[in-house]
Structure formats: C-alpha cells, structure tokens
Amino acid sequence: MPSINRKRALVLSGGGGRGAYHVGVLRFLEEHEWFPDIVVGTSIGAVNGAALASGHSSRSLWSLWQRLRTKDVQKPNLNPITGNFLLDTTPLRATLEREGWVNFERINSGEAAVHLRVTATEVNTGHLHIFGNSSDLYPSKMRLEPLGLDHIIASCSIPIVYPATQLQGNLYWDGATVANTPLGPAIDAGAEEIIIVIMTPWEEDEATKAETPRNLITAASTTLEWALLASFQADLKLFKRINELVHLQVENARLRAANALLMAKLQGEDVEFEDKNDNGIPDILEEGYKELPAPIIVAPRKAIPVEQIITYTQEGHDKLYRQGYEDAKRAWRDAGRVVEGEG
Numbered sequence: 001m002p003s004i005n006r007k008r009a010l011v012l013s014g015g016g017g018r019g020a021y022h023v024g025v026l027r028f029l030e031e032h033e034w035f036p037d038i039v040v041g042t043s044i045g046a047v048n049g050a051a052l053a054s055g056h057s058s059r060s061l062w063s064l065w066q067r068l069r070t071k072d073v074q075k076p077n078l079n080p081i082t083g084n085f086l087l088d089t090t091p092l093r094a095t096l097e098r099e100g101w102v103n104f105e106r107i108n109s110g111e112a113a114v115h116l117r118v119t120a121t122e123v124n125t126g127h128l129h130i131f132g133n134s135s136d137l138y139p140s141k142m143r144l145e146p147l148g149l150d151h152i153i154a155s156c157s158i159p160i161v162y163p164a165t166q167l168q169g170n171l172y173w174d175g176a177t178v179a180n181t182p183l184g185p186a187i188d189a190g191a192e193e194i195i196i197v198i199m200t201p202w203e204e205d206e207a208t209k210a211e212t213p214r215n216l217i218t219a220a221s222t223t224l225e226w227a228l229l230a231s232f233q234a235d236l237k238l239f240k241r242i243n244e245l246v247h248l249q250v251e252n253a254r255l256r257a258a259n260a261l262l263m264a265k266l267q268g269e270d271v272e273f274e275d276k277n278d279n280g281i282p283d284i285l286e287e288g289y290k291e292l293p294a295p296i297i298v299a300p301r302k303a304i305p306v307e308q309i310i311t312y313t314q315e316g317h318d319k320l321y322r323q324g325y326e327d328a329k330r331a332w333r334d335a336g337r338v339v340e341g342e343g
Contacts, residue, residue, distance in 0.1 A: 006115060006137065009191030010036035010052075011183065011295075014043025014174060015199035016158070016309035017073075020065045020317040022048045024324025025197050025298050026058035032332065032340060038115045038189045040182060042175040045197075046118040046155035047101065050147070053116040053133065054103040062321065064101055070312045072099075074162070085163040087310065093153055107133055108146045117142065117185040119175025120154040123164050128175060130185045137190035161310060183295070194295040197324070201300055298324070298331045 010029075012022050022045065029035070041049025051061050072095040074087040096102050106112055115134045122129060130142040131151050154165035154172035164171040175182075186194050300323060308316055333339050 006037045006190030007192045008034065008036050009038035009040065009186035009189065009194045010049075011186055011194060011196045012039065012041045012045030012049055013196070013198040013200075014045055014156075014158075015304075016044050016156075017070075017312045017316060018199045018304055018308050018320055019044035019048055020062075020320040021199050021300075021304075021324035021327075022197055023058055023062045023065055024321040024326075025328040026052075026061065027321075028325045028328035028332070029195070030058050032337075034195075036114055036195075038117070038186055038191050040117040040119070040185045040189075041155070042119045042182065043156050043158070046152050046175070047096070049114075049116055049118060050102045050107060050152050053107045053112050053114050054101070055106060055111075055113045056101075064099060065317050065321070066314065067099070068095070068312050068317070069314075070310070073312055074310065077163075083163065084160075086161055089153060089156065089162050092156065093149060096149060096152065102149070102152065104146070104148055115189050116147065117189060118147065118151050118155050119182060119185070120151065120157075120165075120167065120172040121175055123171040123173055128182070129172070130182070132185075132189070134189075136185075136188040138188045140185070140188035142185060142188060158309075193293065195298065196295050197298045197328075199300065199304060201303055296331050296335045298328045300327055 015021065026048075036052070039049040039052050041047070048061065051064070056064075071091060073092045074089055075091055077083050077085055077088045107116060112133055115132065117130055117132045120129050120131070121127070130140070131147060132142045132144055133147050135144055136142050150165060150167045154167045155175045157163060157165045157172060158174045162174075164173050166172075183194065183196070304320070304323075308320070329339055333342075
C-alpha cells in the first residue's frame, strides 16, 4: 500500500464542473512543498483524488482539465420521467477510462501515490459509505476493498441530476448528499495535519448568497449546495468539540501529574516523571491524548454560480483554477504560514 507516512491529509469537496478549483489549490500547495499522504474525495473530489492516487501532479491533472468539456461528462437523458434523472453520466465513465485520468491497478497496489478514501451515499438507507485502498490506523467503518470506476462514478451521482450507480448490489448517490467534506475519514486514516478544499463560501456573509434558481437543474444544484455547506459546518463543529474534549483531557492529565509529583515529594521520595516533549504531562500519562491542529480551510469568498456544477468549459476552468490558487494563498497566509515570494 502507499507510504507509511500519514501526517498530511487533503479533503476535496464535491462541486462537479468546479473541480478545476481543486487543481489551482494543488498547484499552490505543491509550490510550497506540501504534498498529501491521504486524500479524501467526494464527488468531483473523488475524481481528482483518484487521479492523485494514480500519480498525477497538479500540472498533469490541469492538462486533463483543460481538455474536459461538458460533452465529455454528461448527455441529456431522453426519458427523464421514467429514469428519475436529468443527465446521463455515461460519457464521464468513458472519459476517465480513455483519457488517462485514473489507473486503478496502481491505486490498488503498493505503488499508490496516496491513501485514498472516496465517499458515496447508499440510496435505500441514506448511510454514508467510505471506501479506501488501505487500512485505517484507527477503528472505523471504512470499507477496504479494490477501488474501481464504479466507486468514483457512485461518488459523483448527484440526486435528480445524475442516475444512481450500482455498486456491489446496492444503489449509491453522490457522497456529498450527506457529507461533502468528511473530516472523520482523514482522521481515521491517521492524519495530523488537514487541509480542506470546499467550493462554497462557509463563513456567514452577505457575499455568500447564491442566485435564485431559474430551472429544475439549478434548483437541484442549489439544494445540493446548501446540503454540502450544512454537512461541512456540522463536521467542523464536531471537530472543534472533539478537540475541546481532548484539551480538557490533557489539562486533567497535567493536573494529575502535578498532584502525583507533589504527593511523592511530600512522602520524601526523590522522583521525576519523564516528559520528553516538555509539555508538562509525563509521558506515562500522555498516551492516547492527541489534539489536532485546526484544519486549513480553502474556500471562495463569493458564491460560485451553481450552473458551473454541470458546466465544463475552458473559460470556466481557467477562472476557477486561478481562483483556487489565490484562495489557497490567502488561506495559507491566514494560517500563519509563509507565502513564497512575499515579504
């Protein structure tokens, strides 16, 4: 399986035709010598994640995106009433196979470039499933199995817009339906440093308002958009709560250590507890306590038109690529990191 190093995780959200945004972010990160060990991808994030696991860099992935057009991803469903979806993703399946986006032989081997996790939502239960190409470091419900094209297409199956995908006897929709940027799989895989890329403004602001839907497709896309945002905010809130709990556990361990040391000295014992990392907690008490740093969140400041979820054009890709790069730069700077060439 991939490298034993699992420190850095990249979480790539859904967003369809806006996936070129991910590539701009990747380009900035690579320029700053930040390369992921773990990639968790949802929807178009699963496509880009599988490409990274196949060995693509931001440069080669950008080359693929520059050639990607709407016709390469979808075609109209000629019978939407009985088919319960508006657009057919058969072209996407052919494109990923034909154009060299993914190499599943490598993804499922020891030569995989990253530990890959992709998500999909089971239609009949609403349960989120995590599929991976390597074992998790911590107990989880991730399904370790050979990943294939059906896993990626299932993760991209936006309800109403695209058809559900059959996978191992069950039907699946887009993983973003219930969890657009799942932090849990990254942590379960062993991540200690996480960068999240979400293509929806997540901080409450007037600029985050989307346009009023004008047709069925934009209505479905807008509904998904707010579902994506809600799932991300819930994940982030849970992450903060867990960190707060860990922080309390750490403080409790520090107090217990100080009390134990005081009691020992009061009894006339000449004792010191080993504290290799010099954080005030004896190593014997510290095992199991790990407070993760807050993730770096890369997101646009203004809402990206929902039409771009199902639109793939050269002009759109160029704009989103540049936007992703600049937003990554801003997030990197806001996290207190040095931007090369500045200052």
